[in-house]
Amino acid sequence: MSQTVDRALSILPLLAQGPADLGQVADRLGVHKSTALRLLRTLHEHGLVYRQQDQRYRLGARLFALAQEAVENLDIREIAHPHLAALNERIGHTIHLAVYEEGEVLYIDKVESRYPVRMYSRIGKPVAITVAAVAKLLLADLPEPERRALAGKLDYPPYTPRSTPNATAFLKELATVREQGWATDLGGHEESINCVGAPIRGADGRVVAAMSVSAPNVVVTAEELLSLLPQVRRTADAISREYSGTSPSKDSA
């Protein structure tokens, strides 16, 4: 809607592919060099773009700062984390927390068996949206038309023989997930990794996030992992209650 801003923001994904010099940026944008220069300068002032010694531009540090702050301020994450940590304390496996946003699923928290570490390493990468347990949970709750549209647009990479093959199978799986209120990924992404997940719901019953427990099948069999389902669901429900209960009145300032 705003041409100037639109152009400026188009520079970011362009630089995400790698550093580029002024001419390259101008060409890719289809604008004059001087225009590109002014846009880059503005981005630079805000720290979103950095100029390395060879004068080429690349993405800047402020970007990380923003992403960091953003994820820290997600109240679901804040509420969920203690619950995830407690569950992890008991069962010891890796636990993920994920949300859905505009056609993408992204992890916003993770608890590792050894120590609690917030690892955002998978953030931004195309999450295995067609197979991940958390993705199924989140997509299963989308309004019918949006769900159909999204399922049609997706790619269905055959990570393993057990991966979801196509939109039809995926929609069917989502229906199952919606019915039963939990989801699995049994070797659909990596042959040896199994997951079980449960949805976290807001006050209106809509799924606002999803959590899952993952473990390699050399450690626990799929059946053993499934036996943890009640605990996973209890945790998810506890988070749902707390999230629904406490009104989000942030009386700051």
Place this chain on the structure above:
Amino acid sequence: MSQTVDRALSILPLLAQGPADLGQVADRLGVHKSTALRLLRTLHEHGLVYRQQDQRYRLGARLFALAQEAVENLDIREIAHPHLAALNERIGHTIHLAVYEEGEVLYIDKVESRYPVRMYSRIGKPVAITVAAVAKLLLADLPEPERRALAGKLDYPPYTPRSTPNATAFLKELATVREQGWATDLGGHEESINCVGAPIRGADGRVVAAMSVSAPNVVVTAEELLSLLPQVRRTADAISREYSGTSPSKDSA
């Protein structure tokens, strides 16, 4: 330099503090609601901003994607990682890799003892720039005026009794670090944590990155940690050589 873009980008740090509605954004920017709306729409189209169900805006997922891609494309990181992993294999402690950028020091890689994990959790947060070994290494190599200016601007939080107290002490410490070619942080940030670090240099001899090994003093004493210094330096030098050697000719496309 570009007013429109400047205003639009100013929205991002504002939203980083927490979700805000249209009116709040407009107020903080000092512009009319309709103007703020158009800017937010543009940000939204690029995925940098997300509109939650209560219509308030917050930072969007694309931001994570960009930050992720950006850090993945840092060639220093790519080159260094195998070396860091190898060193970690031998000595088992936590290893950090950091770079300097426009007054900030940020971690771009980390290897944990258990398994290699890229953890960007500290990115964006104010790194303990006045005490961290990697920070000293990076700042010690700055041009004199820039170093002085920066040292003057910094805060010197007394994390522990051993933290760097002020600019004078810091500049002196940096001089020492520059002389000896390595740095330590002995309980300057957290009482029980010690670090030793070494610089990674480009072809022109300038410090382009810094690495460090950290360990709690309940596991290894400061002396024991210091005895690892030769290995750390060898690793850093190996990275320097590889980084300088291979010309960065990315013959893509």
Place this chain on the structure above:
DNA sequence: TCGATGCGTTGCGAAGGATGCAACAGTCAT
């Protein structure tokens, strides 16, 4: 040593786009 080519940078007039206003629509609370 000198000219040539390529890059980033600056100042300028023109015009295109962004701005703020005012009016509208929807929602919630009273």
Place this chain on the structure above:
DNA sequence: ATGACTGTTGCATCCTTCGCAACGCATCGA
């Protein structure tokens, strides 16, 4: 039902951005 609030739209005005051309500067080759 009525009021207040928030988000939204269309529009005329003016500011801001745009592309041009010329410049400074470095690198390269003769």
